[in-house]
Amino acid sequence: MSGIKLSYRVDGDNFSSAGEASEQVKMRLKQLGVDSSIIRRVAIAMYEAEINMVIHAKGGMAYVEVEPDRIVLSLQDEGPGIADIELAMKEGYSTAPDTIRALGFGAGMGLPNMKKYTDEMKITSEVGKGTTVDMIIYLSAK
Amino acid sequence: MMKNFYSVTLDPEKCKGCINCMKHCPTEAIRVRGGKAQILYDRCIGCGECIRACSHHAKKVNYDPFSIIDGYEYKIALPPPSLYGQFQNLTNINYVLQGLLDLGFDDVFEVSCGAELASQVTRMYIDHAHNLPVISSACPAVVELILMRFHNLKDHLLPILAPVEIAAKLAREAAVKKTGLAPEKIGIFFISPCPAKIFTLKTGLGSTSSKVDGVLAQSDVYFRLVEKMNAIKTEPDERMTSGLLGVGWASSGGEAAGVLKEKYLAADGIENCISVLEALENNTLTDVDFVELNACPGGCVGGVLNVENPFIARAKIKKLRKYMPVTRSRIEDFGRDLSYFAWEKDPETMPVFRLDADFGKALMKMQQVEDIYAQLPKLDCGLCGAPSCRSFAEDVVSGRLPEGAVCPRLKEE
Numbered sequence A: 001m002s003g004i005k006l007s008y009r010v011d012g013d014n015f016s017s018a019g020e021a022s023e024q025v026k027m028r029l030k031q032l033g034v035d036s037s038i039i040r041r042v043a044i045a046m047y048e049a050e051i052n053m054v055i056h057a058k059g060g061m062a063y064v065e066v067e068p069d070r071i072v073l074s075l076q077d078e079g080p081g082i083a084d085i086e087l088a089m090k091e092g093y094s095t096a097p098d099t100i101r102a103l104g105f106g107a108g109m110g111l112p113n114m115k116k117y118t119d120e121m122k123i124t125s126e127v128g129k130g131t132t133v134d135m136i137i138y139l140s141a142k
Numbered sequence B: 001m002m003k004n005f006y007s008v009t010l011d012p013e014k015c016k017g018c019i020n021c022m023k024h025c026p027t028e029a030i031r032v033r034g035g036k037a038q039i040l041y042d043r044c045i046g047c048g049e050c051i052r053a054c055s056h057h058a059k060k061v062n063y064d065p066f067s068i069i070d071g072y073e074y075k076i077a078l079p080p081p082s083l084y085g086q087f088q089n090l091t092n093i094n095y096v097l098q099g100l101l102d103l104g105f106d107d108v109f110e111v112s113c114g115a116e117l118a119s120q121v122t123r124m125y126i127d128h129a130h131n132l133p134v135i136s137s138a139c140p141a142v143v144e145l146i147l148m149r150f151h152n153l154k155d156h157l158l159p160i161l162a163p164v165e166i167a168a169k170l171a172r173e174a175a176v177k178k179t180g181l182a183p184e185k186i187g188i189f190f191i192s193p194c195p196a197k198i199f200t201l202k203t204g205l206g207s208t209s210s211k212v213d214g215v216l217a218q219s220d221v222y223f224r225l226v227e228k229m230n231a232i233k234t235e236p237d238e239r240m241t242s243g244l245l246g247v248g249w250a251s252s253g254g255e256a257a258g259v260l261k262e263k264y265l266a267a268d269g270i271e272n273c274i275s276v277l278e279a280l281e282n283n284t285l286t287d288v289d290f291v292e293l294n295a296c297p298g299g300c301v302g303g304v305l306n307v308e309n310p311f312i313a314r315a316k317i318k319k320l321r322k323y324m325p326v327t328r329s330r331i332e333d334f335g336r337d338l339s340y341f342a343w344e345k346d347p348e349t350m351p352v353f354r355l356d357a358d359f360g361k362a363l364m365k366m367q368q369v370e371d372i373y374a375q376l377p378k379l380d381c382g383l384c385g386a387p388s389c390r391s392f393a394e395d396v397v398s399g400r401l402p403e404g405a406v407c408p409r410l411k412e413e
């Protein structure tokens, strides 16, 4: 039994469509009959990563693989990169500009939440080149 | 309870096979096959969007005929607050209540009274709720949507009966006491603003038994009622059992206001409701204690069985509420404890969008959907009778279309 691969382009210049990829993924997972508590974790993690790409990196690609035992998310951008990943992971750390904060983002909780709601998370980033966030959520008892 | 009750049906004579209804259905529950619209009933939430969209009036609401009331010895009307917003120059709601008596009902029981009790119970519930925000369960179209598509959020639903069910329960008990008749001789009739409420009253969501004996349509009762109201010569007696809080439930924000909490959100219109549910699922909506969602624009005044425009009705109700006391009913007056108002059963989620009950097979089917979809022109034109290219692919894989069905646009080429 093999898995399924989905990919979505996340627009960086259209803030109003941010979140569409995670919405699509949620619907796909519902069609697959994935347990609702898992869908919720994927939804939160993917949404935060998607929004980060839009706010901090002018968009990118989201790859989702649903395998029999796990869901693998990879969000890849060619934005400014993150200089100090450890610092970026700290709760409350944010470089979001005031305009973005006015919309309710920029609490510095995105990355910590992604870590909290996934089983594995890895950030690879190079300043000036881009950032890749890889996450895994296991489908226990499936 | 009726198991296979359909609140929205199609008149095939009137249906021209256009794709308007199909395009507006929020759950992709409509297909056009053989030149006629078809409803996939397991996905229908009764919101009435297809009725709004159909210019040929081919979609019908399945309500009971007015004559149904004749089958009962003692008849009670349950008017919803949205009804109060339907009349020209109405200054006193007692005209509506008197008009209903003149129409042949022996008594009236305001749904807004049930709403006031529901508000009070909600306030008590929220103070101890561990699953904030609490999501209102008064709009059955929204509840159905959550049960079909937002399984995560089911535990956030307010587990108390809808105002109409509370009103129906109390009305029957009071009538038994008053008349000495057996409960089944008493007929309780709700005057509905929408198909969704008809559906749940016939089939039950959080109720184990149907609380009413019939559901009439506001649009059907309206003209008979206006005639009776116009014939009222002297100022009618005071019969109201609700205040501005209960009557306020007619439009969006009314239920939330009754919770008397600062941190609430009220959204109306099915697409807005879906956005809010998506946000709740993504955990991006924090710091709210109560979420009121109404499928119809403006709230229940926007239900498809109303006569008046929702925003005009809302303005009229606002005027009527002006000199009312805040509430007229409290649960203490009825001597009931909280359990009386609670859901009698936990409604079950419905995996209607699932491709297969077996996860491995579902994965395989989704791959097939992706493969078919990749070949399609992605116009979402509806020519194939499915609302989008993706749903065409899903129909083929799920067997709703014959295997090998081809997109008519690809055939043309």
Ligand SMILES: Nc1ncnc2c1ncn2[C@@H]1O[C@H](COP(=O)(O)OP(=O)(O)OP(=O)(O)O)[C@@H](O)[C@H]1O
Binding pocket: A048, A052, A053, A055, A056, A057, A077, A079, A080, A081, A082, A088, A089, A093, A094, A095, A096, A104, A105, A106, A107, A108, A109, A110, A111, A112, A131
């Ligand atoms: N894809 C990315 N590209 C470049 N920088 C990023 C990226 N993702 C995160 N960052 C950096 O890491 C910081 C912390 O990210 P995090 O998601 O935790 O908070 P935030 O996006 O600023 O606020 P919130 O997610 O709470 O709205 C960001 O402010 C930004 O400086």
Ligand code: SF4
Binding pocket: B046, B047, B138, B139, B140, B141, B142, B193, B194, B195, B196, B197, B294, B295, B296, B299, B300, B301, B302, B303, B304
């Ligand atoms: S908003 Fe009110 S009128 Fe509309 S579907 Fe929901 S319950 Fe019915």
Ligand SMILES: [Mg+2]
Binding pocket: A048, A051, A052, A106, A109, A110, A111
């Ligand atoms: Mg973020």
